[in-house]
Amino acid sequence: MISVLxxxxxxxxxxxxxxxWIGVEAKVCNDLSSLESAEKLILPGVGxxxxxxxxxxxxxxxxxxxxxxxxxEIPILGICLGMQLITRGSEEGKKKGxxxxxxxxxxxxxxxxxxxxxxxxxxxxxxxxxxxSVGFDEQPRFYFVHxxxxxCDDPESSIFKTSYGVDFDSGIQKGNIFGxxxxxxxxxxxxxxxxxxxxxx
Amino acid sequence: xxxxxxxxxxxxxxxxxxxxxxxRFGKFRYVGDPANTxxxxxxxxxxxxxxxxxxxxxxRREPNYSLLRDISSECFMPLAYGGGITSVEMAEQVLKxxxxxxxVNTAALQNTDLISDISKKVGSQSLIVAIDVKKSWLGKExxxxxxxxxxxxxxxxxxAQYVQxxxxxxxxxxxxxxxxxxxxxxxxxxxxxVDAVSIPVxxxxxxxxxxxxxLAIKAAGASAVALGSMxxxxxxxxxxxxNFPETEQLEKALA
Numbered sequence: 001m002i003s004v005l006x007x008x009x010x011x012x013x014x015x016x017x018x019x020x021w022i023g024v025e026a027k028v029c030n031d032l033s034s035l036e037s038a039e040k041l042i043l044p045g046v047g048x049x050x051x052x053x054x055x056x057x058x059x060x061x062x063x064x065x066x067x068x069x070x071x072x073e074i075p076i077l078g079i080c081l082g083m084q085l086i087t088r089g090s091e092e093g094k095k096k097g098x099x100x101x102x103x104x105x106x107x108x109x110x111x112x113x114x115x116x117x118x119x120x121x122x123x124x125x126x127x128x129x130x131x132x133s134v135g136f137d138e139q140p141r142f143y144f145v146h147x148x149x150x151x152c153d154d155p156e157s158s159i160f161k162t163s164y165g166v167d168f169d170s171g172i173q174k175g176n177i178f179g180x181x182x183x184x185x186x187x188x189x190x191x192x193x194x195x196x197x198x199x200x201x
Numbered sequence: 202x203x204x205x206x207x208x209x210x211x212x213x214x215x216x217x218x219x220x221x222x223x224x225r226f227g228k229f230r231y232v233g234d235p236a237n238t239x240x241x242x243x244x245x246x247x248x249x250x251x252x253x254x255x256x257x258x259x260x261r262r263e264p265n266y267s268l269l270r271d272i273s274s275e276c277f278m279p280l281a282y283g284g285g286i287t288s289v290e291m292a293e294q295v296l297k298x299x300x301x302x303x304x305v306n307t308a309a310l311q312n313t314d315l316i317s318d319i320s321k322k323v324g325s326q327s328l329i330v331a332i333d334v335k336k337s338w339l340g341k342e343x344x345x346x347x348x349x350x351x352x353x354x355x356x357x358x359x360x361a362q363y364v365q366x367x368x369x370x371x372x373x374x375x376x377x378x379x380x381x382x383x384x385x386x387x388x389x390x391x392x393x394x395v396d397a398v399s400i401p402v403x404x405x406x407x408x409x410x411x412x413x414x415x416l417a418i419k420a421a422g423a424s425a426v427a428l429g430s431m432x433x434x435x436x437x438x439x440x441x442x443x444n445f446p447e448t449e450q451l452e453k454a455l456a
Contacts, residue, residue: 014301046324047324058270115399120205120248142278183279186301
């Protein structure tokens, strides 16, 4: 069973729809007790970095999240802003991130002249084998919408790379903790594959 | 430096619970069942889907949430919905169902605070402002609401700049004179709006061939195109056939 955290940052309907479509049981997690009993967790998110961190603190779930990620080590997947939250922080805001993976979210370089947000379909490559890219036999493409991009300290933590004016880490991992910048729930069969890989962990 | 492949977006028109296709916003022709057609586009792995309830504003109806729910439960690409959205709450409701973007036109022309209200709440990436343009008999271009029936008196370039400043994330720009005609996009209109704003402009209305798609992107500078007749009919004046250009065709047209 996968728990999808509903903390008021963006819609979780699409994620639940996709899990239903691929035949994976998933439920909404919107209180402390359901978070404490979660076996696998999706941390979604759309919106502003500081607002999301404030929500997590206000709802009193920060400690439980750390417990799940760092002590119990259940598989966790951050999606979009959810991925940025598991870094140390973002240039978008002032608040400290969850800091589960040594990485930062930074603005795209202005000099590129490309439109921001990075919105649309883009390809990803996997620098090395990882559990989420199992079964990708061609270069997969995913749907992105974001104005800040994540860069890891340790190249080993980078599981997907994407290029948009600059090469950034579109997927990160450290042990049981994963993050993807794109929206697998909106990325046709590529996203379905990635989410079923997560479900199979 | 690398530029994204421009998005090619089927735009589907809802009329009651059926899909229709129009010519210059009139002459409704039945195309098929909405959920079924969307399912086919999902199988064709289209980049994105735009769904417009074309009479909702005129009939003062709220979005048909249960139909949108049916569609979002079987479509795994970005989805945008427009028609009858007059408040932040309605916009939020549509997004909650699993749509990524809401589209407003008439209500934004009537209530100029609506764009910033929605944008502040849901983010500009989730807000498209549709601009339907028609020339008056004096040749002046004006933005129209209520499915083309109401002349707002607003000039398209000024309005495009205003909606950008209020927080619109994209503009869906439709030429009413071209819509459903297969005669090509209004290149002149598209390029002037593209030059006037920095947000993505989706060209809509009149596409009849991949050459038209290519021109809108490469010559006029649109970030995306929306296709109506081309993706629901075999050819002009021929039968219904839900279709989408092959990847090779798209790459050739957009390269």
